[in-house]
Amino acid sequence: MPRKGQQKVRTGCRTCKIRKIKCDEFHPACLKCRSTGRNCDGYEVPPPGSYSWEELLLRSKPVPQSVSSASFANLRGLTFFSRIVAPELNGPLNSSFWTQDVPQAAYSEPAVGHAVLAISSLYESFVVQRSSCTIESTLSNDAIRHYNSAIKCLTTPGPVSIDTVLLTCILFVCAEFLCGNAQAAITHVTHGFSLIDTSVTDSDVLSMLRHLAIFPHFFSHDIPNIPLPYYGDWPKIDGALKSLSYAQESLDSLSCHIVRLVRMADRHRLGMGPELQSFECAMLKQKALEQDLENWRSAFNTLRRNLRPRSKHELCLLLLEMRWLVARIWTSTCISPDEMIFDDHRESFYRIVELASQAKTQRNLAGSARGKFSFTMGFSPLLHFVVLKCRYLKLRLTALTLMWDLSCSRESLWDYATMYAIGTRIIEKEHGIPVLSPEKITEVRGCLSDQQALPRDWQRVRDSALEPDTKLFTDDHGTKIWRTKIRFLVKPGSGPVQAIYDWV
16 A cells, blocks of 8 residues: 655655654754754755645634744743643633733743743742641742743843833743742832833733732831822723623722822821821711712622623622722721721621622532632632621621632632631630631521621621741641741720730
C-alpha cells in the first residue's frame, strides 16, 4: 500500500530547509535548531500571492515578539494562567477582563506578560501552601524574576501607554493579594489612582481599578490619606442602569464612598475621639448616600426584570443584591454609637442569608468546585459581616456555615480561615458557647427558636483587629495550630470602650 503523503510546506527556517528536515516554525528561532545547538538562520519572506486562502486561514496566529522567544516554562505559565487562573480570578462577577483582556495583552505587552507569569507562579505556590497549611504565601524565585522584569519593562525608556501601566498595576495588586501583603497592594492601588485621568481609554481597566478602591478602606489605618479614584461625573442613578457591568461599577463607586464614611466615623461610633470629620458633615453624607442607594435599588430591579437570559447572570445578580443590602446597613448604622442598632436590621440580615442560600443552590446545580482565590470581593466578606453584626443566633450560624460553601480560600485580601476563626470566636464570646465546632453548630441550629434571646450590650464585640503576634498552640488532640493575636473592643458598662485580647 502506498504511504500517505504529507502536504509540503515552504515556510520553514533556512537551516531546516538546508538540512531537509521538518521545521517547527517557532519564531524568531525554531526550537529544532535551538535544541541541537545550531544557529537558526531565520525565515524567508514569501513573495506576495504565494499563499492560497486556505493556507492563510489554516496558519496559526503569529506569536508576538514579546512572547515568541519565551521558554517552554513561560509558555506553560501563560497557558496555565489562561485556562486555570483567569476563570477563578473573576469570581461570581461577570467580566471578560481576566479571561480575555489580560491574556491578549500578555502576548503583546512584555510588562503584562511578565506580570501574568508572576501571578501564575504565585497561584501555584498559593494552592500548594494552602494544602500544606503554611501560614503565609511567599514570592518564589520565578515570581520575583518576572515581577522585576515587569517593572523593568515599565521603567525602560520608550513609549508605554497609560492603559498598559494601569493594567500592569492591577496585576501587581493581584500578585500582592496572593502573597497576603496588604501594604504593598494598597501602595499599588493608590499609585494607580494617581494615574487615572481623562486620557485613559480602556474602560475595563478603569472599572477593575475602581473596584479595588474599597479594599484599602478595610485594611489601612490612614483613611483620610487614601485617595479616591477619578470617576469623572459622580455616577448618580437617574432611573436606569444601562447594563449589568454599569450596575457593578456604580455600586462599586457607592460602596467605596460608604465604607470611607464608615471608617471616618469609627472614632465617633466607638467613642474614641477626636473626630476625623464633623458630625454634621457625616450626617449630610449619610443622607445623600442613603438616597443614592435607594435610586440604585430601583434601577437595579428594573434591569433585573429586563435581563435576558437571566440564568447566565444569576450568581452576579445575587451577589449585587447582597452587596447592596450590606451597604445599606453600613450607611444606616455608621454614625450611631449604639451597638444595639444592628438588631433593627433583622429583615435585611435574613434576606442576605436567603440570597446566599440561593447562590449555594446555583453553584451546586452548576457543579462548581470551591475556588482557591478570587481577585474580587465575593460572598465571603458579606457573610462575614452578618456573622459579626447579626445577633440572631440561628441566622448567624447559618451565615457562618454558608461562608464555607461560597467562599474561596482568599478573596482579594479577605482570608476565609481568618474570617471564620474570628466569627466563631465572637459568637462564642457573645452567646456564651464554650467551643463552637462544626458539630456544635449543627446541634445548636437544630434546637434554636426564632425568639432566642439576644446578647446584652455589654456582651457585644464592637470591633476587632488582628495584631502582628502569632503563636503555636496544641489542641486537645495534639495537633499544632498557628494562631494570631486579636484585639476585641467591648463596652462592659457605662464607661468607655475597652480592649481585650485573645487568640484566633
